[in-house]
Amino acid sequence: MASTKNTITLSRFSPVSLHFSGTGYRIFLQAAIFCLLCLFPLQSALAQQPRNDxxxxxxxxxxxxxxxxxxxxxxxxxxxxxxxxxxxxxxxxxxxxxxxxxxxxxxxxxxxxxxxxxxxxxxxxxxxxxxxxxxxxxxxxxxxxxxxxxxxxxxxxxxxxxxxxxxxxxxFHRSADFLQLMQQLYSRKTEWAGDTVSFLLQHSGLETFSPLHLGVGIFLLIITLLFGFWSRWRLLSQASAKKEFIKILMGSVAGYLPFFLPLLVITLYSQLLTKNSASFTYTGPLAFACTLFVFQLWLVRFFFKPILDQKPLISLPDKLASAFRRQLRITAFLIAVLSLLLVAPVEAETGAAYYYFLRLVTGTALCAVLARLGWLFNKIPGLEKTSFWIRSILAIVLLTAIITDLLGFHNISFYVIKGFTQTVVLAVLFFCTRYLVNSVFRSLSYGKTEWSQKVRKQVGLTGNEVGSNFIWINFLLNFLLLIALLVAVLNTWLQSWTAAPQSTRFIMQGFAIGETQIVPLRILIGLLLFALFWTLSNWAKTMLKRSIREDQHVSKSARDAIVTLTGYLGIIIAVLLGLAMAGVNFTSLAVIAGALSVGIGFGLQNIVSNFISGLILLFEQPIRRGDWIVVGNTEGYVKKISVRSTVITTFDKAEVIVPNSEFISTQVTNWMFSDRNGRLRIPVGVAYGSDTELVKKILEDIANAHPAVIIDGSAPKPAALFISFGDSSLNFELRVFLTDVDSRFKTLSDINFSIDAAFRQNNIEIPFPQRDIHIKTEATP
Missing domain, CATH: 1.10.287 (Helix Hairpins)
Incomplete structure (x- = not known):
């Protein structure tokens, strides 16, 4: 494209050059805009047509x-x-x-x-x-x-x-029982080896791999092996400087990463090459079973024996932990074998007897290992009472699976073993995930780690302040995890294949009560969204506070009001978004508002009064955060002004919560309303016979020498006044104005120390009350 003044030349994409003058270019744009506007009615008309005839x-x-x-x-x-x-x-x-x-x-x-x-x-x-x-x-x-x-x-x-x-x-279909299976297998004992070799050769899928495919696969395998060992070395070298939990995680991942990555790549690569194969190939499922086996071994290592000899997450006695690890490894192997048997068409290729025999052996072995695990639970300290129920349920399930399999009800047996195994796996995943979630949000709530303290600082939490928003999110996530566990277990154990989608549909679509549609999933998402936006509003408050902290054009009180109102606005938005996601119809809120208006006239008038008073305090600002105030019998500093109440910290560090309506309806003394200046009065008494002029000079010199006293003429100068003749002393009063009334007690103490020292130096006595008692005695008649 070439351009000159008032001319646009298009010559690169067309053999004919088009020249538009400035006027022509404007006409062209107007015509294009007109055409686009004409399309909108057509688009609207098309959108209104029913999509399905x-x-x-x-x-x-x-x-x-x-x-x-x-x-x-x-x-x-x-x-x-x-x-x-x-x-x-x-x-x-x-x-x-x-x-x-x-x-x-x-x-x-x-x-x-x-x-x-x-x-x-x-x-x-x-x-x-x-x-x-x-x-x-x-x-x-x-x-x-x-x-x-x-x-x-x-x-x-x-x-x-x-x-x-x-x-x-x-x-409830019944096939051959155990005795019949053994008879069928014995009658075909000479064909076992041939059937096995034939199955392995026919379904290996190697004929679909060209030399190029094999070369690429070997190259990917070598690359992932090298990357896995390099990642192992890097993780182990960095893990020593990490926290305890991160060190355990990095160490356990490093132990199995060189095996897990190549198996995962082989699984994905073989599935990619054999997805369009006309017949079944076991290369991909076999790689997946191996990957599943390694993943389960990593879980065992992660929870029971970290590779860096750290304290395990599940702390058990050494012998008991070793027995658990051994049985869990065997369980992982049997689960991987069962997953392969489920996918591979062994029954169709080698016969039902051979397939059910393999499944019977594997299932019985799995039941025996699970029974051993149930027995080990009895030895865990603290689980002696609950282990009885665990062993009882386990015995019932395993006996049911073995007996039904021996009698020929292989589908029932498989259903029981599959359901129980998946339930155990889901329960383990649930507790592991719940443990991680609780650890993260417990740290965020109380600031136990460095990273959590950084996050807490971003959302405006400091010191030992409890993060209630994180507690809410943690509770909601735990509730969602529990719902997910129940749904998954329900889908696992439901006998009817159609009941699982129905339960999922119940959660996704909900149910109707009258004309109201209640959707459990939307309610949960609404609660989670409310907690999330609540946290974001706190973070926005912190960011806003930091951004206007250095702005000299905005007063401190205005900054506090802006930050407070921003926080309330964020909470309102969070509530509205949560209600909208939960499916609340806002038109029906008018009825609720009417009911609230009646309630306000009776029991909620104090709450509304405090709310309105809080808004007045935020906008009018008769008191501000940090002011020294006196309201009723309470004296102290304003710590926090909210919509309902104000927190005052007394000089004894007690926090008094005062309803906002008290500040509007009663008299409030604010020592720092217009400025921080204030007057300090110090009474002093000297003995009769003292030089009063010298006393006056000493008091005024001490006041003028103190740095907190105003002597620049912006306020009356310090003055020592002879107030009265007392019973035991000549009464003076030193009156001074301070630059910061907040320092009045410290200034009072400093001036009193100076007066005492000056009076001692000039032999001026500070008297104490004296009384002469005359006891009149009379002679006894």
Whole structure:
């Protein structure tokens, strides 16, 4: 592109150069803007059209009915059909809402035309007729779409029933028992080796790997091995300088990283190459099983024996910890083998007897190891009482799994073992995650570590102040983790394959109470969002306080008011966002506001009075943070001004919470309202016979010499006044004005020390009250 003054030349992308003068360029822009504006009505009109036509929905419903009419449908096919039916029902609901909205607009247009009369103009009559025809067509479409929605829901219920029935049949299906399996295996004892070798050769997937693929795989393996060992060395070298928990984490990760990374890369690479394979290949699942095994070994190392000989997270006696580690490693291996058996089509390729025999051996071994783990729980200090229930539940589950497997109910046995194993894994993950979350937020709440103190400083928490917002977030995260655990365990143990999606749908879509739709997930997200924005508002307050701290044009009281109001605004935004995410209808809040207005007239008037008084204090600022005030019988410094109350710190370091209405309705003494100057009066008594002129000179010289006394003429100069003749002394009073009334007690002490020293030096006596008592005695008659 080349350009000159008032000319734009486009010659790079077109063989013809286009020249626009300044006027032509403006005309071109105006035309383009006009065209864009013309597109908006078209876009709006297109957006108002229903997305799904009744004919399309009817055709989709017919196709689903034809699929459901088939007799031999598998669970996978039924699940796909159920998803299509659910999508159809949702589409019909959306289309119905759009049609009803359009029908409401047509009714509104008809109402605008008014009642039909004989004197209507022809144009109005024609328009009314067109609208009536359109209304009839829309009502017909609404009826059709509503019928489709009802039929789709009925069809979904039918599919759900078939899935539950098929699940029950598969669940209680009985195949060969243990004796029959042994007979079948014995009859084919000469074919075991051949079947195994044939299976391994046919499903290895090596024929799909070209030399280039193998070369790339070996290269990636070498790179990840080198990177894993380098990362191991780097983590171990840096771990010694870290905190205890970080050191344990880095050490355990470093121990298994050289093995975990290559296995993970092999898993992903083999899955990528064999995803389009026509037959099953076990290379990827085998690599995944190995990766799962290494990951479980890392968990055992992390919790029971850190690599850097640190104190383990789960502290047990050495022999007991060693036994736990050994049994958990065996459990990890058996779980990896079971995961491979579930994926690999061993039953189809080698026969049911061989497959169920492998599964029986692996499952029985897993049950034995789990029984051993349950026995070890009895030896954990502090779990002697709860271990009985653990061992009882474990014994029931394992006996059920073994007996049903021996009797030929392999699906029931597998269901029990799978459900119990997944429950244990989920429980371990739950407690591990909960431990990490609680550790992080406990540190943030109380500032136990350096990093947490930095974070606390960013959100405005100092010293030993408890971070209540972090406690809220911690509570909500624990609650969400518990809900997630319950949902996961429910999905694991539910016998019906359709009940798990129903429970998930209950959490995601909620339930209706009257006309109110309650969605548990939205409520939880709303609470979490409220806690998050509450924390962000505190952080914003801290940032604002820092940004205006050095601004000399803003007074300290104005800064405090700005920061306080910003904090309340953040809380209001957090509440509104939390309520909006929870699905609260704000139009219904008018009723609540009306009820509150009645409540204010009775029991909430004090709260509202304090609230309004707090706003007055923030804006009018008769008192400010740091002021020395006297209200009622309370005297001290203003520590904090909130909307409801004000905190005053007394000279004894007691904190008194005073309702804000007290500052508006009663008299308040503020020693620092307009300035920090203040007068100090010091009474002094000297003995009769003292030189009064010398006393006056000494007192005024001492006052003029003190740095806290004003002597520059901005206030009356120090004066020593002869007040009165007392019973035992000549009474003087030294009156001075101080630059900072906050230092009055220290200044009083300094001047008293100086007066005592000067009087001693000049032999001026400070008398004490004296009384002469004359005892009159009379002779005894």
């Amino acid at each position: 009744a004919a399309e929905l009817s055709a989709a419903l017919k196709a689903i009915k034809e699929t459901v009419s088939e007799k031999d449908l598998t669970q996978v096919k039924l699940a796909e059909t159920a998803k299509k039916t659910n999508d159809l029902s949702a589409a019909a609901k959306t289309s119905l809402e759009e049609l009803q909205a359009e029908l409401a607009k047509v009714d509104q247009s008809i109402d605008l035309l008014g009642q039909e009369t004989k004197n209507d103009p022809p144009e109005v009559a024609r328009q009314r007729k067109l609208l009536q025809q359109k209304k009839s067509g829309l009502e017909k479409k609404v009826a059709e779409v509503r019928l489709i929605q009802v039929k789709s829901e009925e069809l979904l219920a039918e599919i759900t029933g078939r899935r539950e029935k098929l699940s029950a049949q598969q669940f």
